[in-house]
Amino acid sequence: MESFDDIKLCKHKGEHLYVQLYKAIKGLIISGKISNDEKLPPIRKLAKELKVNNVTVVNAYHILEQEGLVYKKIGSGTYVSPDLFEYTYEEQGVSNSSGSLSFIERGQIQIQKDMINFASATPMSELFPVDDFKRALNEVLDRDGGHAFDYQESRGYFPLRKALIGYVKEYNISANIDSIQIISGAQQGIDIIAKALLNYDDVVIIESPSYTGAIASFKSRGAKIIDVKLLDDGIDIEDLDKKIRIFNPKFLYLMPNFQNPTGISYSRNKKNKIIDLCRQHEIYIVEDDYLSDLNFYSKDNTTLKSLDIDNELVIYVKSFSKIFMPGLRLGFLIAPAIFYEHLLFAKHSSDISTSGLLQRALEIYFTRGTWKEHIEYMGEKYKDVFDIMLKNIEKYMPPEVDFMYPQGGVNFWFRLPKGISSKNLYETAIKNNVAIAPGNLFFVHQNDDRHFRLSIASVNDDEIEHGIIIISNIIKNLIKEKNDSETREEIYKPIL
Ligand SMILES: Cc1ncc(COP(=O)(O)O)c(C=O)c1O
Structure with a gap:
């Protein structure tokens, strides 16, 4: 198999050979160089070609299988899992994680006080039924006293x-x-x-x-x-x-x-x-x-x-x-x-x-x-925000961005045009005081770089228009930069 010829393992790299091999094959799968349902080389053959032990290949295949990237057919061999990367074949060139990205990759985002927060899907505390719950808590304490603090079954x-x-x-x-x-x-x-x-x-x-x-x-x-x-x-x-x-x-x-x-x-x-x-x-x-x-x-x-x-x-x-x-x-x-x-x-x-x-x-x-009254109240509040969000997406989001209309909930999901990185969008938006959730977080192998999620759970309705304008302008600029770089003529002249 031609693509395997490029694999080079290095004994002095300080990383186990099987890990190097696993990473190399994963790279081939993600980049689409080996396709869905394609058979990987037999263990002995690959070990011989790479001049490593059979165990090295067995271990590498094992990790790939554990990650769901390949599957085994008894008596036949190891194959690339079907359709794993439909989203990602085209999505090479994932940018390096900056400090802020590695933070969000662990599911956390640091929101500054005046930031427009489309990133977290956590409801705003102003909507919490604090007084009702306070009354319920007091009633429990009056009624049950210390029992309320027992171990519960x-x-x-x-x-x-x-x-x-x-x-x-x-x-x-x-x-x-x-x-x-x-x-x-x-x-x-x-x-x-x-x-x-x-x-x-x-x-x-x-x-x-x-x-x-x-x-x-x-x-x-x-x-x-x-x-x-x-x-x-x-x-x-x-x-x-x-x-x-x-x-x-x-x-x-x-x-x-x-x-x-x-x-x-x-x-x-x-x-x-x-x-x-x-x-x-x-x-x-x-x-x-x-x-x-x-x-x-x-x-x-x-x-x-x-x-x-x-x-x-x-x-x-x-x-x-x-x-x-x-x-x-x-x-x-x-x-x-x-x-x-x-x-x-x-x-x-x-x-x-x-x-x-x-x-x-x-x-x-x-x-x-x-609870019924509260759900009705939340429903009304969020429906207003939902409608405002839809209106502004329709008005400002560039047509190159794919978007599917949700019918409820708090999340909106977008796909950027080819070659535009959602991590770049995330980082530029943060610099402009707007937080979004880059799509890679939501994929098993975190290798997506074209999607992003906007949530209305934590934004105020009067921030939405401003936030969507900022995001749309950043995307327009990214599209323009990409188009400019594609049309720019590179002229080489000798240095004399
Ligand atoms: C889809 C989904 N399931 C579960 C949870 C976790 O919810 P909880 O706060 O009840 O643990 C979340 C939280 O965001 C979620 O988005």
């Missing part, structure tokens, strides 16, 4: 779980008291699912792009993460079917409503197809419902859980962070019976229990029905 405060049965009923989900597990936020939910279900080398299929926190949890378990491209109406079913057959995953991790980061909502048809496919292959789904409540224009924000009538397929993860208060660190899971004990054990070994005081206050909040 690991599965969660019984009256809260009971109240949640009523809450999810409003979304056509039927749960029973045992199926509900209280968690300290959806991130912990995803993490304990990973802990309870995944062993080293197990495969998880996710959407491409996906939520960074989930990717990190699955990676921390040593799982192989295989991604499947998102289309306008949800995940690419044909590709999903193919990858399920090849990789036999433990579960799929999906966000069918107002997906993070793209804002895409699955069509009902696709939701049904996914349930059928997973039933057929006996594969579980982890449904991350972090935002279906903020529905502005979608005719159907049905959850997969509500289609899982027998509660045997979907582990439903519900966060209250976006619609309520992220600092509460409260959420819940609804799981099939087969997982109750595993999840309980994982939860117990993580933090014993979620704060009893806060669970008790939340229970009052739910049983009084205050």
